[in-house]
Amino acid sequence: MTALSVPTPEEHEALLFQRAYPPTPKALLRAERGLAGFARRVARLRKAGADLAAFEAPEVSGIAGTAFSAIFSYEVAKRLLELEPGRLEIDWERYEATDRMAMAWRRLFPLVEEDTMVEAHVPYLE
Secondary structure, three states, rough: OOOOOOOOOOHHHHHHHHHHOOHHHHHHHHHHHHOOHHHHHHHHHHHHHOOHHHOOOOOOOOOOOOOOEEEOOOOHHHHHHHHHHOOOOOOOHHHOOOOHHHHHHHOOOHHHHHHHHHHHOOOOOO
């Protein structure tokens, strides 16, 4: 039985660098093979119940086989939802209230439009 090869964001970054700036043709092939197998390695870890928290930080999110987290405008989130129905979620537990929600709330809740036009800090979650 072989040990689980634990992929890391740093390893992924190194493979991307090697892919972009290969010192030799052989290094290019190694980097491409490593990148091609990354999603499979992450899937094995997920199946084994490993903690994938290292892949959740915004600066490394989106690595093959992991989740992607970012703050999007209403329009971008709506488009992503159209492209990938059922695969998006809002992480309300990690949400920090910002004034950026005003545009979305105005579309979703017509009665809040008046408040968002005059109030600097609308308590959205309340």
